[in-house]
Amino acid sequence: MNGKTSIALTVAMTWAVGSLGAEERWVTLDNEPLGSPEKPLVLRTYFPDPGLGREVLANHDLSYRARKYSPGKGDVDGFDDPIRGIPAAIGVNFGAGFSYCWDTTECRLLFAWQGGFLKMENYWGNPESGRRKPFAYLPELDGPLIYLARGPHPLVILDDFVESHAPAFSGYRLVDEVPEFIYRLGKATIRVRIVPGEKPMTFLKQYVVEGAKEVAYRETGYRDQIEKETPLTFSVTVTGRLESESSSGELEPEYLTDKPNLEWGKALYTQLGCLACHSTDGTRGHGPTFAGTFGSERKITGVEDPVLADEAYLIESIKNPAAKVVESFPPGYMPPYPIPDDQVQSLVLFLQTLKNE
Ligand code: HEC
Numbered sequence: 001m002n003g004k005t006s007i008a009l010t011v012a013m014t015w016a017v018g019s020l021g022a023e024e025r026w027v028t029l030d031n032e033p034l035g036s037p038e039k040p041l042v043l044r045t046y047f048p049d050p051g052l053g054r055e056v057l058a059n060h061d062l063s064y065r066a067r068k069y070s071p072g073k074g075d076v077d078g079f080d081d082p083i084r085g086i087p088a089a090i091g092v093n094f095g096a097g098f099s100y101c102w103d104t105t106e107c108r109l110l111f112a113w114q115g116g117f118l119k120m121e122n123y124w125g126n127p128e129s130g131r132r133k134p135f136a137y138l139p140e141l142d143g144p145l146i147y148l149a150r151g152p153h154p155l156v157i158l159d160d161f162v163e164s165h166a167p168a169f170s171g172y173r174l175v176d177e178v179p180e181f182i183y184r185l186g187k188a189t190i191r192v193r194i195v196p197g198e199k200p201m202t203f204l205k206q207y208v209v210e211g212a213k214e215v216a217y218r219e220t221g222y223r224d225q226i227e228k229e230t231p232l233t234f235s236v237t238v239t240g241r242l243e244s245e246s247s248s249g250e251l252e253p254e255y256l257t258d259k260p261n262l263e264w265g266k267a268l269y270t271q272l273g274c275l276a277c278h279s280t281d282g283t284r285g286h287g288p289t290f291a292g293t294f295g296s297e298r299k300i301t302g303v304e305d306p307v308l309a310d311e312a313y314l315i316e317s318i319k320n321p322a323a324k325v326v327e328s329f330p331p332g333y334m335p336p337y338p339i340p341d342d343q344v345q346s347l348v349l350f351l352q353t354l355k356n357e
Pocket of ligand 1: 276289313331332335
């Protein structure tokens with residue numbers, strides 16, 4: 001394809017600043033001087049999450065709050081929240097006009113912005129004191145968002161039921177100095193390069209798909225224009241826009257927001273592993289079935305009168321299962337779930353739909 005192709009697999013922090021000629025060049029905490037369309041900067045780093053939905057981050061595990069820990073005292077009061085970031089992403093900067101974040105777990109473009117690249121002080125430390133922000137060491141985007149991924153992965157392979165496969169990242173290489181990402185989806189191998197477009201706020205995704213017969217592409221919430229060279233070699237021009245000015249509400253299905261909703265509850269039932277102990281069809285497992293629980297009277301160990309399983313009861317059972325132990329089940333078997341309220345509410349909405357057959 002190209003004589004000057006160099007392979008750069010998933011090693012931490014790869015800068016594409018080599019071979020700059022005699023002129024010496026330093027990359028600073030603010031990533032200056034910036035890259036250019038001919039010679040972009042490439043950086044593997046932790047990234048902030050500027051508001052991606054669960055559907056975009058479908059293959060990321062949820063993380064939990066953890067007990068605060070002191071090396072001297074062990075567990076102490078309080079919790080540490082998980083870092084709200086994207087751990088295995090690759091940032092690319094083509095100059096002031098276009099930077100983007102590509103995620104190696106979802107194998108997709110997560111967001112793009114313009115202005116500068118990344119402010120690394122939180123992560124690399126203050127230049128004078130060397131101090132980092134404890135537990136919040138995410139770089140900051142140095143400019144406004146012009147694209148934020150929404151909905152499921154835009155590229156779907158139609159000739160195999162590969163939607164159920166998680167994408168597997170193979171690595172990236174530099175083709176004419178620009179990263180080309182390579183990943184697998186079932187039997188298909190996909191190579192994609194993302195470059196700035198001719199008009200401001202536009203960019204191109206150049207795809208080459210191998211090992212598949214038919215693909216479909218759809219970008220949720222943005223205008224896209226597809227030019228096909230062959231059915232499997234094509235280029236998509238996406239027109240971005242300033243995210244702060246857009247009315248995102250209409251584009252987001254309810255499931256993608258952080259508001260409690262039934263779809264989310266259904267997903268959490270699987271993702272948080274409730275299904276390992278609770279059935280939805282009436283069968284007894286390690287824990288009671290969820291079928292018909294809501295609104296029924298529960299017999300609680302050590303309590304004379306039955307207790308009504310209303311909303312408050314369900315919430316308490318999730319956050320603090322030891323408070324009321326269902327008769328004939330062992331105490332201390334269900335772990336407490338210190339999850340955010342919107343997730344608890346979503347689970348409760350889901351449980352409320354499960355009636356006795
Ligand atoms: C390791 C097994 C296990 C897992 C995982 C588990 N539970 Fe439980 N759960 C139990 C057991 C055992 C009980 C009954 C004893 C008790 O009440 O503590 C129970 C009780 C409950 C009850 C009260 C049920 C009733 O019949 O009154 C609710 C509600 C509940 N769990 C919700 C959840 C949710 C939601 C999740 C996932 C976020 C979950 N559980 C994960 C074992 C589990």
